[in-house]
Amino acid sequence: MSQQEDRDEDALLDDVSDIETRSLSTRTKSIVSAVIVFHLLAVFMPPLLFQTRSMVLGGSPLIRSASRPFLGYGQFLYLDRGYAFFAPDPGPSRVIQVAVVNEDGTISETILPDRERQWPRLLYHRHFMLTEYLSESYVEPGPPEILIETAPEDAEWWRRGRARYEDLRQSMVDHLRGLHPGKEVALRRLVHYIPSREDYEVEPIALNDLRLYEVLLDQATYEVIAEPSTEVIPPPSVEGEPQELPPTTGDPENTPADSEPSEEGVQPGVPEGTQQ
Amino acid sequence: MSGGASGETYSAAVARAFRAWDWFWFTPTRPHTLCLLRVLTGAMLLYCHLVLASDLEAFVGPDAWINNDMARQLHDGAFGDADWARSYLWHIESPTLIWTHHLVTITVTAMMMFGAATRVTVPLSLFLQLMYLHRLTPALFGLDQIVTYTTMYLAFTPCGACFSVDAWLRNKGAAKGKASSIRRWMFQDDRPSVAANIGTRLLQLHLCVIYMFGGLSKARGGSWWDGSAVWYAVANYEYQSLDMTWLSGYPGLLLGLSLATLFWEVFYCALVWPRVSRPFVLAVAVGVHGGIALFLGMSTFGLMMIIANGIFVAPSLLQSKDQREFDQMLASIEQDDDDGDEPPDDYEDIDLLNEVQDDERQRLNRKREKVANAASRVKRRYRALKKREEKYESRVKRLREREAKIKKFVERRKQKGEPELEGDDE
Numbered sequence: 001m002s003q004q005e006d007r008d009e010d011a012l013l014d015d016v017s018d019i020e021t022r023s024l025s026t027r028t029k030s031i032v033s034a035v036i037v038f039h040l041l042a043v044f045m046p047p048l049l050f051q052t053r054s055m056v057l058g059g060s061p062l063i064r065s066a067s068r069p070f071l072g073y074g075q076f077l078y079l080d081r082g083y084a085f086f087a088p089d090p091g092p093s094r095v096i097q098v099a100v101v102n103e104d105g106t107i108s109e110t111i112l113p114d115r116e117r118q119w120p121r122l123l124y125h126r127h128f129m130l131t132e133y134l135s136e137s138y139v140e141p142g143p144p145e146i147l148i149e150t151a152p153e154d155a156e157w158w159r160r161g162r163a164r165y166e167d168l169r170q171s172m173v174d175h176l177r178g179l180h181p182g183k184e185v186a187l188r189r190l191v192h193y194i195p196s197r198e199d200y201e202v203e204p205i206a207l208n209d210l211r212l213y214e215v216l217l218d219q220a221t222y223e224v225i226a227e228p229s230t231e232v233i234p235p236p237s238v239e240g241e242p243q244e245l246p247p248t249t250g251d252p253e254n255t256p257a258d259s260e261p262s263e264e265g266v267q268p269g270v271p272e273g274t275q276q
Numbered sequence: 277m278s279g280g281a282s283g284e285t286y287s288a289a290v291a292r293a294f295r296a297w298d299w300f301w302f303t304p305t306r307p308h309t310l311c312l313l314r315v316l317t318g319a320m321l322l323y324c325h326l327v328l329a330s331d332l333e334a335f336v337g338p339d340a341w342i343n344n345d346m347a348r349q350l351h352d353g354a355f356g357d358a359d360w361a362r363s364y365l366w367h368i369e370s371p372t373l374i375w376t377h378h379l380v381t382i383t384v385t386a387m388m389m390f391g392a393a394t395r396v397t398v399p400l401s402l403f404l405q406l407m408y409l410h411r412l413t414p415a416l417f418g419l420d421q422i423v424t425y426t427t428m429y430l431a432f433t434p435c436g437a438c439f440s441v442d443a444w445l446r447n448k449g450a451a452k453g454k455a456s457s458i459r460r461w462m463f464q465d466d467r468p469s470v471a472a473n474i475g476t477r478l479l480q481l482h483l484c485v486i487y488m489f490g491g492l493s494k495a496r497g498g499s500w501w502d503g504s505a506v507w508y509a510v511a512n513y514e515y516q517s518l519d520m521t522w523l524s525g526y527p528g529l530l531l532g533l534s535l536a537t538l539f540w541e542v543f544y545c546a547l548v549w550p551r552v553s554r555p556f557v558l559a560v561a562v563g564v565h566g567g568i569a570l571f572l573g574m575s576t577f578g579l580m581m582i583i584a585n586g587i588f589v590a591p592s593l594l595q596s597k598d599q600r601e602f603d604q605m606l607a608s609i610e611q612d613d614d615d616g617d618e619p620p621d622d623y624e625d626i627d628l629l630n631e632v633q634d635d636e637r638q639r640l641n642r643k644r645e646k647v648a649n650a651a652s653r654v655k656r657r658y659r660a661l662k663k664r665e666e667k668y669e670s671r672v673k674r675l676r677e678r679e680a681k682i683k684k685f686v687e688r689r690k691q692k693g694e695p696e697l698e699g700d701d702e
Contacts, residue, residue, distance in 0.1 A: 088497030133414035164355035
């Protein structure tokens with residue numbers, strides 16, 4: 001009999017012997033079952049909590065309480081995910097535009113992520129996720145005075161969210177400065193829209209056409225919302241007198257947000273990070 | 277308490293549920309599927325680390341896109357609630373140390389892929405991966421989730437039992453005699469084990485959770501119902517890897533793909549268990565994730581999801597012919613030849629158990645007795661074989677001792693220059 005055959009026979013004998021040893025005791029099974037149940041709940045609760053999230057409550061209080069025992073365990077094992085891939089609706093991408101002022105005064109602009117420079121695709125995708133994360137983290141300047149007065153706790157969360165966004169952006173600007181020592185660097189967030197199928201059928205536009213990009217301004221919008229949006233109807237003009245039209249808030253030229261610099265002093269349309 | 281139409285009492289139903297739980301989690305399984313997953317997941321994890329190495333300091337370290345302080349503050353409560361996602365990589369500033377750490381990570385992951393010291397390298401790969409995840413938080417996506425979960429479930433299973441350096445070393449060592457308990461633990465064999473079953477079940481259930489919530493999230497959006505979701509996915513320039521905008525001319529096809537994806541994800545958790553629907557569900561998985569890999573620029577994510585779905589492939593498909601025949605022989609002992617009824621099957625047994633009536637339970641009890649008798653016969657046979665083996669081993673030992681004595685004697689004679697014994701070759 002060859003050695004290989006001996007080994008096969010041994011393996012088969014071991015398998016048979018396993019019949020004797022493979023049965024776990026009831027106590028062991030109970031402990032293992034408890035661990036399994038705990039783990040499965042740690043897997044199940046985060047996406048459930050994610051699904052129950054709403055703009056107002058930020059997650060069902062009941063599910064949040066029920067999730068608490070599993071939170072830390074899930075966070076360490078990276079189980080605290082929502083699994084909402086391309087959901088609820090696939091939307092436009094959020095990218096960044098980087099502007100570098102060269103020594104001769106010219107400006108080099110690039111959009112990140114960049115397929116040409118970031119290769120292989122996985123590296124490109126990591127950069128893409130960074131730009132998406134920056135926009136996801138965006139919290140507009142604030143909080144408004146009225147919120148500070150009426151809901152100081154919410155105002156504090158607003159402030160923290162804003163600080164988080166600003167620190168993230170600053171970290172990215174610092175990285176870019178490291179890549180371009182001695183040069184002025186700025187970045188701004190862009191949204192890259194996708195043409196609807198119907199529009200594309202009518203006009204098959206290139207998907208990277210510049211018309212599909214829009215600069216995301218870093219400015220407070222609540223001031224615009226706070227303004228009354230109803231149009232004041234002018235009284236009927238008296239014959240012989242010139243008619244005077246009141247300004248409307250719908251006109252972007254007259255919005256306070258546009259007319260005043262935002263909290264950090266970044267003018268609309270000016271790349272973020274230039275003031276850092 | 278009496279039951280419903282079946283007439284089954286509540287306590288009987290509870291007992292049946294416990295038996296089903298016991299069968300589902302504690303039936304020993306061969307580790308072959310897990311071993312193949314270890315090779316493929318290890319390869320993907322290795323690829324991820326190699327790609328990261330191509331621009332390491334842009335992602336890890338003090339000058340990264342997200343610097344160390346920022347990465348730490350995303351988790352330590354500086355901007356909100358603190359969490360348990362901790363990483364020592366937040367504190368490493370030295371590029372030399374960062375590179376050394378990364379080289380160690382690559383080595384460990386390569387060992388996981390090749391199956392070298394898997395008892396140590398797979399859990400270590402998981403730990404290192406988690407440390408990177410908590411450092412790279414803003415740069416992560418679906419690939420990182422699925423590759424981490426697969427590694428996590430492999431970490432406590434005998435996934436190095438085959439297709440591995442460990443298996444090669446085990447076979448090599450087996451020729452030399454009995455192995456110590458540590459060696460047996462390190463170089464695990466491919467016998468059926470409860471650990472392999474639990475790892476398999478956990479990954480299967482985790483996939484069900486992922487797809488179910490993925491589907492439910494999609495169901496909340498209008499675009500998955502009117503077909504525009506697939507259009508917005510394929511026409512997204514940042515994701516696009518192959519131009520699929522020609523689909524704009526086929527709204528019916530877009531709607532079909534969209535609804536198929538939605539329903540498949542929602543019902544995956546139910547349809548993947550019955551043997552009859554499983555091949556179709558897995559085929560759609562290959563189609564959907566293959567599409568993502570080819571057209572949406574996420575070849576790694578698509579491929580890894582297909583690999584993870586491989587957990588539903590039966591280990592018998594990967595076993596050697598001899599071993600499969602042996603398993604079939606054991607299974608045949610447990611089979612009831614009289615009525616041709618199938619024994620509890622891996623995934624459809626829950627349905628089977630639901631149909632069991634009182635009279636059937638008696639029949640099953642008889643069957644259990646039969647199996648127990650058969651098992652005791654096998655045990656007796658095994659003990660007899662073991663005794664024979666022990667005798668054989670002691671005889672071999674004696675013969676080896678005798679051989680050594682003769683050799684020693686011959687050596688001594690040669691040294692003294694005495695003539696060789698009669699019968700020796702010239």
